[in-house]
Amino acid sequence: MASLAKTRTDKRAARRAGEMGARTEYLAFMLAGENYAVRIAHVAEILKPPPITEVPRSSPTVLGVISVRGRLVTVVDLRRRFRLPDAPVKANIDAKIDRKARILLADVGTGEQIGLLVDEVQQVWRLAAEEIEPANALGGEQPAHIAGIGRPAGEDGTVLILLDLHPILESP
Amino acid sequence: MAEGGGGRGDGGDKARDEFFSEAKELVDGLGRDLLGLDDALKRGRTDVELVNDVFRGVHTLKGLSALFGVTRMAGLSHELEDVLDDLRLGRLEVTPGLLDLLFRAVSLYSRVLTAEKGDGEAPSSEIEQLLVALGQTSQRPTGGGGGAVAQYDLDPALFGVLTEYEEHRLRSNIQQGLSLFRIKVRFALATIDSALDELKASARPHGEIITYLPTGSGADVDTIELEILMAGRGTVEVLRGAITGPNVSIEEVRRRPGGSSVPPALVRGVASLPPQTSIAPSAAPPSMAPRPPGAVTPPARETGNVRVPDAASSRDGSSVAPVHQPRQTGSKAVVPEMSLRSVSQTVRVDIRKLDLLMTIVGELAIVKTAITKLSDRARSRAADPRELATELQRLNRTFERHLAQMQGGILEVRMVPLGQVFDKLARVVRQISRELGKEVNLVVTGAETEIDKLIVEELSDPLMHMIRNAIDHAIEVRAERLRVGKPPIGTIALNAFQKGNHVVIEVEDDGAGMDPKNIAAVAIRRGIVTADEAAELSPREVFALAFMPGFTTREIATDMSGRGVGLDVVKTNISKLGGVVDIASELGIGTKITITLPITLAIINVLLVEIAGRLFAMPLASVDEAILLDGSQIRTVDSREVMTVRGASLPICRLDRLFGLPPNRRPREYVVIAQVATRRLGFVVDELVGQRDIVIKALGPSLKGVRGFAGATELGDQRVALVLDVAALIEEVLSPGEARFLAWQPAVGRA
Numbered sequence: 001m002a003s004l005a006k007t008r009t010d011k012r013a014a015r016r017a018g019e020m021g022a023r024t025e026y027l028a029f030m031l032a033g034e035n036y037a038v039r040i041a042h043v044a045e046i047l048k049p050p051p052i053t054e055v056p057r058s059s060p061t062v063l064g065v066i067s068v069r070g071r072l073v074t075v076v077d078l079r080r081r082f083r084l085p086d087a088p089v090k091a092n093i094d095a096k097i098d099r100k101a102r103i104l105l106a107d108v109g110t111g112e113q114i115g116l117l118v119d120e121v122q123q124v125w126r127l128a129a130e131e132i133e134p135a136n137a138l139g140g141e142q143p144a145h146i147a148g149i150g151r152p153a154g155e156d157g158t159v160l161i162l163l164d165l166h167p168i169l170e171s172p
Numbered sequence: 173m174a175e176g177g178g179g180r181g182d183g184g185d186k187a188r189d190e191f192f193s194e195a196k197e198l199v200d201g202l203g204r205d206l207l208g209l210d211d212a213l214k215r216g217r218t219d220v221e222l223v224n225d226v227f228r229g230v231h232t233l234k235g236l237s238a239l240f241g242v243t244r245m246a247g248l249s250h251e252l253e254d255v256l257d258d259l260r261l262g263r264l265e266v267t268p269g270l271l272d273l274l275f276r277a278v279s280l281y282s283r284v285l286t287a288e289k290g291d292g293e294a295p296s297s298e299i300e301q302l303l304v305a306l307g308q309t310s311q312r313p314t315g316g317g318g319g320a321v322a323q324y325d326l327d328p329a330l331f332g333v334l335t336e337y338e339e340h341r342l343r344s345n346i347q348q349g350l351s352l353f354r355i356k357v358r359f360a361l362a363t364i365d366s367a368l369d370e371l372k373a374s375a376r377p378h379g380e381i382i383t384y385l386p387t388g389s390g391a392d393v394d395t396i397e398l399e400i401l402m403a404g405r406g407t408v409e410v411l412r413g414a415i416t417g418p419n420v421s422i423e424e425v426r427r428r429p430g431g432s433s434v435p436p437a438l439v440r441g442v443a444s445l446p447p448q449t450s451i452a453p454s455a456a457p458p459s460m461a462p463r464p465p466g467a468v469t470p471p472a473r474e475t476g477n478v479r480v481p482d483a484a485s486s487r488d489g490s491s492v493a494p495v496h497q498p499r500q501t502g503s504k505a506v507v508p509e510m511s512l513r514s515v516s517q518t519v520r521v522d523i524r525k526l527d528l529l530m531t532i533v534g535e536l537a538i539v540k541t542a543i544t545k546l547s548d549r550a551r552s553r554a555a556d557p558r559e560l561a562t563e564l565q566r567l568n569r570t571f572e573r574h575l576a577q578m579q580g581g582i583l584e585v586r587m588v589p590l591g592q593v594f595d596k597l598a599r600v601v602r603q604i605s606r607e608l609g610k611e612v613n614l615v616v617t618g619a620e621t622e623i624d625k626l627i628v629e630e631l632s633d634p635l636m637h638m639i640r641n642a643i644d645h646a647i648e649v650r651a652e653r654l655r656v657g658k659p660p661i662g663t664i665a666l667n668a669f670q671k672g673n674h675v676v677i678e679v680e681d682d683g684a685g686m687d688p689k690n691i692a693a694v695a696i697r698r699g700i701v702t703a704d705e706a707a708e709l710s711p712r713e714v715f716a717l718a719f720m721p722g723f724t725t726r727e728i729a730t731d732m733s734g735r736g737v738g739l740d741v742v743k744t745n746i747s748k749l750g751g752v753v754d755i756a757s758e759l760g761i762g763t764k765i766t767i768t769l770p771i772t773l774a775i776i777n778v779l780l781v782e783i784a785g786r787l788f789a790m791p792l793a794s795v796d797e798a799i800l801l802d803g804s805q806i807r808t809v810d811s812r813e814v815m816t817v818r819g820a821s822l823p824i825c826r827l828d829r830l831f832g833l834p835p836n837r838r839p840r841e842y843v844v845i846a847q848v849a850t851r852r853l854g855f856v857v858d859e860l861v862g863q864r865d866i867v868i869k870a871l872g873p874s875l876k877g878v879r880g881f882a883g884a885t886e887l888g889d890q891r892v893a894l895v896l897d898v899a900a901l902i903e904e905v906l907s908p909g910e911a912r913f914l915a916w917q918p919a920v921g922r923a
Contacts, residue, residue, distance in 0.1 A: 053892040054786065055871070056831035058878045065871065065894075067886040074874045112872045172874045 023126040026150060028160055029104070029118040032084040036118070037125060037150055037160040038104070044113060045105040046121055049075075061172060063117060068105065075103060075115035076172040082145075106165050114169050125152055125160065132162065143167075191240045192285060195233060199281045200592075202229045203599045206274050209266060210602060218266045220341075226274070227256040233281070245284050248299055251306045252277055258309075261340045268606075270309060275603055276302055338383045345380060345403035351424055353379075353411055355400040358419035364396065371400075374415050379404025401425075521585050529581045535574045542567050579865070586626070587771075590668045590677070591619035593632045597666065600636050604643045611661040612647055618668035623675045623771055627749050631677075631769075634742040638679045638765055639664060641739065646683025646763055656760065658682065674793075675771055680764040686757035688714040698723060715755040716907065719743040747900045750791065750882055752849040768849060778866050778885075778895065781844060782859035784833035787893040789866060789885060790855070794846045794898040798860055801841040815843065815854055824854035825905045827896075830880075848899040851906055855896075868895055879904065 150160035234249030287294035647662035
């Protein structure tokens with residue numbers, strides 16, 4: 001551990017060892033008009049939303065449950081989770097789900113897989129370490145689920161909000 | 173950072189999973205063997221076979237844990253192995269104190285395993301303490317005996333080939349004054365296995381076989397001559413009568429002339445009698461009976477004068493205190509010596525059951541072929557639609573029949589005997605009763621009752637809490653029991669039996685019983701109910717208060733119970749399994765807690781209902797009937813709706829309101845009358861959709877805070893329907909105390 005720490009620069013210290021060096025693949029998606037991205041290694045599957053069964057008395061961020069090949073998966077509305085505007089009416093799930101909407105089956109390797117409803121899946125970005133700004137570049141205190149900002153080189157103006165799925169999966 | 177924690181959480185590590193299940197099996201086995209040892213010890217014997225079993229188990233665990241880098245476990249096993257080796261070789265003797273240490277090791281093993289899985293802290297400091305305690309026990313010689321052996325006319329070369337263990341057995345048998353016999357037998361090579369077993373069986377009542385070696389003087393290539401060295405109490409004539417056969421010769425090994433009889437000093441301290449010997453304990457030298465107290469006792473623990481509470485001897489029908497033995501019928505009584513060992517440890521499947529399933533799969537394949545043919549025919553225009561329909565119907569019936577068989581077969585495979593969990597409880601009883609200095613007999617009946625594997629797994633914690641409570645709170649100390657005229661030793665009965673589609677488990681004690689007044693007073697003091705509410709409760713409802721979170725009657729919490737976390741955990745866990753807990757108690761006589769559980773959770777028959785446009789499933793096992801809601805029959809009593817059904821009143825619950833769903837505006841509504849144990853409640857639903865067999869799936873951990881649902885099921889068209897947890901809902905709606913806890917539930921507020 002100690003020897004590893006020595007080789008790190010201050011800028012890189014905010015990131016995990018696994019992301020160093022080689023490029024990391026991120027899956028970008030839209031949510032309320034913003035570009036977000038998550039490590040593709042944390043996405044087990046992208047699903048077209050099947051009918052979602054609402055679970056009465058669950059937390060407002062939980063849209064309901066779906067069955068993925070016989071397994072029950074809890075689906076979380078990321079908009080609600082991030083307190084984004086235009087939160088759809090929970091009681092009318094089916095009507096509000098756009099045909100572009102997808103469910104990302106998120107799996108960080110510990111615990112259960114959770115479905116995350118997003119507006120639209122875009123593309124995969126391969127980001128080098130230099131293309132990622134740490135979360136504190138945004139200034140101020142950032143929520144735990146914001147891992148950093150991705151600025152793909154040569155794509156002027158493209159800004160990706162990079163998400164750390166661990167806190168989201170721990171308390172959906 | 174945690175030592176040996178490497179590899180944790182590396183998804184899909186199958187080998188590691190297997191390690192856990194194997195290690196768990198071994199640890200469970202150790203616990204059983206230790207109970208057996210404990211039991212034998214109480215009858216003044218040391219069961220050599222069991223010591224060996226424990227040694228082997230620990231040895232296997234050591235290798236296994238080292239292989240998987242669980243160094244804590246390997247270290248503990250290593251130290252234990254040393255102690256057990258000393259036990260095995262007679263350098264140490266089995267004492268209650270030493271058994272305490274071994275039982276502690278078993279519980280530490282379980283905790284290390286749990287910690288390795290990532291749930292909870294590894295008990296490092298406790299392991300250290302145990303290692304120190306174990307270190308203090310080892311190497312306490314119990315006297316040689318080599319001199320005694322030397323008196324016998326044995327081939328010196330023999331000692332070269334005896335293992336240390338065999339040598340120890342030889343020595344200890346001689347010290348007990350047994351005679352040695354040399355048996356020469358010629359076996360045919362083809363049948364040596366069975367013939368040797370037969371010989372061992374006929375020799376067993378007369379003594380212990382120490383070793384057998386080939387003599388090397390086989391007359392021809394098809395036979396082999398073995399020389400068997402055996403220790404026994406009888407004469408050579410008796411042995412000759414017992415072991416007969418054309419190729420057998422038996423002689424007594426003579427003492428060398430001039431050899432005196434075994435000096436009594438050498439006999440002292442040897443407490444090992446082989447279990448096979450037919451000698452009654454009383455026939456053993458008197459010095460054997462009382463164990464020297466404190467020989468291997470950890471400091472500051474009193475063992476000498478406390479009669480060791482007798483957990484395991486409950487298997488022995490005769491040793492059960494004659495208090496109450498409910499349902500202990502002749503056929504159901506647990507077989508002595510067997511019950512602790514004759515349990516399967518994982519879902520072991522009889523190959524015939526699998527063959528049966530395979531046959532059914534074959535039948536289903538035939539149906540599938542027929543359907544393929546039929547669909548081909550349907551595609552060709554010439555086919556007669558009516559004929560096709562008839563054919564399809566026939567196929568469908570066949571298919572249904574095979575599917576039902578398949579379901580039944582798979583359910584059967586999932587069933588395991590409750591004895592699995594009862595075994596663990598016997599250990600708990602021993603430990604707790606020793607710690608609290610109370611004397612308790614555990615009487616188990618119906619350990620063979622089968623229940624779904626999943627349920628068995630979930631049962632151990634609730635049952636353990638109940639047993640702890642019973643010993644800690646209910647069973648009185650000896651002096652008090654004698655004062656009130658009860659047998660000095662308390663009894664806890666653990667009864668299991670099947671009742672229709674349910675399994676009933678009763679935990680019954682003959683302790684002090686519960687005082688409804690006292691419970692009500694405590695519940696009021698703890699703020700669970702108000703004095704007014706308490707005044708209106710029936711005694712049964714008062715007892716139910718003991719299951720509320722935060723309830724405890726003890727002012728000072730003891731180490732294991734009395735923190736008020738016991739009984740509510742029991743209830744929560746049981747209702748998660750779709751079961752109910754009932755409590756009955758009589759002051760001064762005892763308490764009986766009854767758990768009613770479904771036999772399986774795998775496939776259940778449900779009634780599909782519609783509420784506010786959503787489908788829900790209600791397990792038919794708890795549904796009595798469904799009737800049309802007649803608004804004129806509804807009265808509101810104390811802000812609760814009550815309906816009159818056939819002259820009796822029935823509380824009703826509007827599920828749309830309870831779940832915070834948009835209210836229904838249909839002209840027709842239905843009431844589904846559900847019953848769990850003795851409580852009835854009518855659930856108002858919009859529509860009855862129909863019956864179905866479903867496979868129930870658990871909701872993910874992310875939804876574990878959501879109450880009222882047992883799980884969900886896929887309906888076939890990708891849609892998922894939630895399965896109502898009827899028992900929990902009834903409890904929630906009908907229990908006055910709990911309803912107050914629900915006030916903060918957001919969904920209720922939304923209604």
